[in-house]
Amino acid sequence: MTDTPLIAILDDEPEIRRLLSAALEDAGFRTQSFARATEFEAALRRITPDACLIDLGLPDRDGLALVHRLATESGAAIIIISGRAQVQDRVTGLELGADDYIIKPFEPAEVVARIRARLRRPAQTPRGSSSTVRFAGWTADFDRYLLIAPDGRETPLSHAEAEVLRMFTDNPRRLITRSQMLETLGGAAGDSFDRAMDVRISRLRTKLGEDPKNPRLIKTIYGAGYIFLAETG
Incomplete structure (x- = not known):
């Protein structure tokens, strides 16, 4: 090994x-x-x-x-x-x-x-963090790359989706700007990075059953960034 x-x-x-x-x-x-x-x-x-x-x-x-x-x-x-x-x-x-x-x-x-x-920047378990995080009835298992719904249904997370969700659950109820995303997740600044973040957040919202016109958990603050509105535990 x-x-x-x-x-x-x-x-x-x-x-x-x-x-x-x-x-x-x-x-x-x-x-x-x-x-x-x-x-x-x-x-x-x-x-x-x-x-x-x-x-x-x-x-x-x-x-x-x-x-x-x-x-x-x-x-x-x-x-x-x-x-x-x-x-x-x-x-x-x-x-x-x-x-x-x-x-x-x-x-x-x-x-x-x-x-x-x-x-x-692995998605799973930064030092001092739990490998599972609970929020709004959901559970994110970062070791197994799974999103577990309140009814127990399991949905796989890609590495990219897990990275973004980990960033949000580590920073609940705080504005996360594009520059902070770049610093946390890595990559090259520019339209490609911004588009990648938009796509990953859109996929996360879909897996969380969010209304794209009025999301409850991942809120877009236009011109500023995003806020994850759920309490975590």
Whole structure:
């Protein structure tokens, strides 16, 4: 057993797999690489990666469908690496549950930095915090990446959704600005970060059964940020 984070790399280009593996292993990570989605999915039965680097242009599977499955079934951080540079592709990837989106060609050092940023801020259990938080009849289990409704129904949380919910439950009834989100969650400032936050908060509201026109728990303060209105325990 080891505490060294495991990074799964899924890309059908051998040179990219070699490049990423070398950079990540030099940075102290463990890696496993896969050329096809079927190989990767079979491996998930025996390995639990801390982060997954996913190419969208796979020969045997729709990359976006795989991202969505990982976001709903896995606690791993998901980073898309793709040659698709259109804004809509990035937005769709984030909406389906990716934590980040890197466009090819890329610098290996940038990928390493993005992964470190994601894993440096895990959703589960900061020091002095509980792994489960209760609010307004709901329970968030950050170790298992689950949102448990008042009636006991369980809904999976993606890594990205859990990060945002953890930020809110750690700061109830306080205004959280965009700059504070950036500092807490990491990333690059700009429209892409703002859009990613909007998408994740929208997904959280849906899972919490919120009325999008009049949310009770996650309130938007236009021009300022967000407030999580529930008491936590």
